[in-house]
Amino acid sequence: MSDTLLEIDNLSVDYETERGDLKALRDISFDVQKGEIVGIVGESGCGKSTLISSILRLTAPNTRFRQGEVRFKGDDILTKTERQMRDLRGSDISIVFQDPMQTHNPVLTIGRQLVDIQHRSKATKAQKLDIAAKMLAAVGIPDPQARLKQHPHEFSGGMRQRIAIAMALMSEPDLLIADEPTTALDATLEVQIIERLKDLQSEMNCAILFISHHLGVIAELCDRVVVMYAGAVVESGDVREIFHDPKHPYTRRLIECDPGHIKTRARILPTIPGEVPDLANLPDGCIFRDRCEQATDRCHQVPALEKLKEGHFAACWLNHHEEAAT
Amino acid sequence: MSAILDVNDLQTSYGSVNVLAGVSFSVQPGETYAMVGESGSGKTTVIRAIAGLAPAQAGSVKFDGQEIRGLSERAMRPLRKDIAMMFQDPIGSLSPRVTVRNLITEPYRIQGMKEKDIDAEAKRLLALVNLPSHFADRYPYQLSGGQARRVGVARALALEPKLILADEPTAGLDVSVQGELLNLLNDLRDRLGLSMVIITHNLNVVRHIADRMGILYLGRLVEEGSTEAIFDEPRHPYTHCLLSANPEPDPDAQLERIALKGEPPSLLMRPSGCEFRERCPVASDICLQTPKWEVNNDHGLRCLTPR
Structure with a gap:
């Protein structure tokens, strides 16, 4: 005990809707160690956003935490008061959002916004501006002193996202949540942001929870990967294990579907037939059963997230079968 | 074979900002052309100017x-039957x-095609993009x-x-949905003989869908050719940078x-x-001269120090 920074333990979250409870997260368990980069990968609707907002406790009013804990440095976030949460957000845990164009206030200078975010600090304004300039330089914005006086529209998309990262890292958080930070950017900028995150992470030793559906970015940046599907963790493990030896059919299909994997021109790209199940009306058994080519009768029961080996977990009956066979 | 679309020296400026500084390319019937470049x-x-949605002060679009x-706008309207747009933001582009039903059949109303059975057409279009009729x-x-993206495709195909x-x-889009959409577009192209111009920065997509591609830098094409040729042997240093920046879905990939x-x-x-000079990894003194657009073997290039 303990290098564990964040522990999500059997977390289940529902949204109350007119159609009944929408089971957005079910029995989510994984952890993030200090200074580690953990990628969360999954398609739209898999619960990535609900997970982030649960960690930050910025959930919609119709959210119901049904069970489980979100422990940050050992304390359950879900039982903290709003006041205690405020002290955590932006200082111990901070976030970079997806759209760099909408992250900043358009009518305030970048300098003003970078000073405002230091509201907890007792430093003078001049000192805060100085820190702001240093932070801009750290994320690779040239000529930071002059740039502080400029407004968001005077920066390119890639620069704005780097400024958002600067803002998030200002308080030297222990955990940075990056919610699809490169989705809105093109490939060259994407690479710049990844490299910058890697550098900053090793300098500041903060842990990063990196949410993305871009497998290439996950492969390049993360130490460990959590694969989510329709509100459940289906597999988690070391990045190499996940990409080279995936143990859940969904993970396998997801990797196969990535056109980045297919080097020669394909007339027909692989897809995963079928639709994501309705979370307000869950099918029984394994959540991936209807779309799984390898489903058997056993899949009418929900498989638990089993430990296959140290640090590699998967929720699939097929792995039980392999065990029995060997 | 004559081109379905022939763009020649297209220029667009907003005030003194020269956004397109002369873009030329052509698309053959049934061909998919990808235009790539950074934000x-x-x-x-380029595509807004072709569709008449952005000004174009000079050049020609045939x-x-x-x-x-x-x-x-009046003269353009009948042509809008033949030229359809798919906009960037899938949800935002739908009222x-x-x-x-009304979204995908709106083009009929705009074109005054009163004889169309709206319900039947809506059903047909939804089936075309693999959405259930309800x-x-x-x-x-x-x-x-x-x-939403498929609804956008259905609307674009209505006419x-x-x-x-x-x-x-x-x-x-998620990778599996992205695959579905690309398969759909490929299939429609084969069945209906559509031509397409696709704007994207996703190089993985370009490789699988485009026959030809052009690389745009500061409102000018710097390289153009068949997709295979560009991926196999990119000649412009900028193209090379773009292709090398593409993250690989393999944690052990050796990226150069x-x-x-x-x-x-x-x-x-x-x-x-050369406008790329200041960022170019291989620029030399010769790059102080302005490179000309040169075409060799159907492969266009604007560079004095190609690879």
């Missing part, structure tokens, strides 16, 4: 042999208060990103266009990444000589 390179302006640059009664907020101009058709220096220059202060 701000003018990709979106559709099926007919000059369409600078046509009035939130209109059902899917989706006709849904509103955009009830659609996922992938479904059986000859040419589709698609702005980032797969942006924000060529870093792009600095930020894209301002369009208000275009660099002299």
Whole structure:
């Protein structure tokens, strides 16, 4: 005990809707160690956003935490008061959002916004501006002193996202949540942001929870990967294990579907037939059963997230079968 | 074979900002042409200018042999049957208060095609993009990103266009949904003989869908050729940087990444000589001269120090 920074333990979250409870997260368990980069990968609707907002406790009013804990440095976030949460957000845990164009206030200078975010600090304004300039330089914005006086529209998309990262890292958080930070950017900028995150992470030793559906970015940046599907963790493990030896059919299909994997021109790209199940009306058994080519009768029961080996977990009956066979 | 779309020296400026500084390319019937480049390179302006949605002060845009640059909205309207747009933001491009049925059949109303059976057409179009027919009664907020994208495709196909101009058709889509959409577009092209211009920065998509591609930098093509040729042997250093920046879905991939220096220059202060010079990893003194557009073996290039 303990290098564990964040522990999500059997977390289940529902949204109350007119159609009944929408089971957005079910029995989510994984952890993030200090200074580690953990990628969360999954398609739209898999619960990535609900997970982030649960960690930050910025959930919609119709959210119901049904069970489980979100422990940050050992304390359950879900039982903290709003006041205690405020002290955590932006200082111990901070976030970079997806759209760099909408992250900043358009009518305030970048300098003003970078000073405002230091509201907890007792430093003078001049000192805060100085820190702001240093932070801009750290994320690779040239000529930071002059740039502080400029407004968001005077920066390119890639620069704005780097400024958002600067803002998030200002308080030297222990955990940075990056919610699809490169989705809105093109490939060259994407690479710049990844490299910058890697550098900053090793300098500041903060842990990063990196949410993305871009497998290439996950492969390049993360130490460990959590694969989510329709509100459940289906597999988690070391990045190499996940990409080279995936143990859940969904993970396998997801990797196969990535056109980045297919080097020669394909007339027909692989897809995963079928639709994501309705979370307000869950099918029984394994959540991936209807779309799984390898489903058997056993899949009418929900498989638990089993430990296959140290640090590699998967929720699939097929792995039980392999065990029995060997 | 004559081109369905022939763009020649197309120029667009907003005030003194020269967004397109002369873009030329052509698309053959049944061909898919991809235009790639970083944000701000003018990709979106190219297709908006072709469709008459952005100004084009000079140059020519010939559709099926007919000059369409600078046509009035009135003169353009009948042509909109043949040229369909797919806009970038799938949800944002659909009016939130209109059902899917009315969204996808709106083109008939605009074109005054009163004889069409709206219900039957809506059903046919939804089937075309693999959506169940009860989706006709849904509103955009009830659609996922992938479904909204398919509604956008259905609307673009309503009038059986000859040419589709698609702005980032797969942006924000999950990989499996992205695959579905690309398969759908490929299939429609084969069945209906569509031609397409696709704007994207996703190189993985380009490789699988485009026959030809052009690389745009600061509103000018710097390289153009068949997709295979460009992926196999990129000649412009900028193309090389772009291709090398593509992250691989393999944690052990050995990436030989060529870093792009600095930020894209301002369009208000275009660099002299080669406009890529200041960011180019292999620039030399010769690059102070302005490179000309040269075409060899159907492969166009604007560079004095090609690889």
